[in-house]
């Protein structure tokens with residue numbers, strides 16, 4: 145059951161008028177060492193990002209089955225990518241990010257996890273010039289598109305995805321959708337403040353202020369990726385996902401996904417289950433945690 149705080153956010157977002165314009169991230173490319181460390185820490189232990197990383201790792205695993213090579217756009221410290229690569233050892237992954245600090249952290253993490261199916265390249269996700277046309281079996285990107293400075297850059301990124309992805313290739317893009325009210329932004333950014341470093345809450349607030357509208361994502365998907373499905377969390381478009389259909393997934397992988405959910409501490413398992421619920425009502429089928 146949502147609490148009073150969440151209920152007022154839902155009502156305000158459904159019935160209120162849009163209150164504030166998009167505010168681009170002050171640090172588009174994340175290079176500050178403290179900020180990178182806070183971001184890493186929030187995801188790599190049983191931290192506040194654990195539920196989100198596991199949810200998307202499971203969902204990404206469902207769309208990439210049978211692919212040979214997957215590109216992760218703006219992979220950051222590779223916490224998400226490592227989880228996906230661990231669950232899918234037969235698939236090769238290329239993580240792309242523009243921040244050398246992030247790429248250093250990502251390389252070290254992949255080495256620590258002893259994964260041999262991931263490599264990294266420095267690159268700009270709105271200009272993937274080095275990657276040939278129709279060459280990628282699949283493309284993924286998690287919680288990163290709001291780092292693009294303008295809607296025109298988001299459009300360039302969609303154009304690049306269309307150019308690089310093989311026709312019918314696997315796709316999973318997820319990012320925040322813009323909320324209408326600053327009170328809602330502050331509610332989500334600080335709801336877990338007791339369990340996360342302050343710098344992480346600030347980063348979350350900036351991300352929500354910088355996010356694009358759900359209709360921007362849907363419009364670009366319609367123009368450049370019309371064969372893919374757009375889904376968002378019901379009632380409030382906090383998460384917007386553009387994805388290819390789910391493929392058949394090995395029972396062994398599903399078993400690992402379910403036991404990773406069991407291994408989460410109860411408060412993070414609750415966050416994961418809320419994501420499952422809000423996205424299921426939003427239209428997402430084939431729940432891999434069931």
Ligand SMILES: C[S@@+](CC[C@H](N)C(=O)[O-])C[C@H]1O[C@@H](n2cnc3c(N)ncnc32)[C@H](O)[C@@H]1O
Pocket residue numbers: 172173174175217218219220221222223224240241242243246267268269270285286287288291292
């Ligand atoms: C919030 S992090 C997300 C990282 C990762 N995908 C995850 O889910 O944890 C956003 C990342 O986007 C990167 N970034 C921002 N603008 C970029 C660009 N134009 N090209 C490549 N990477 C970019 C930043 O350096 C940062 O690592």
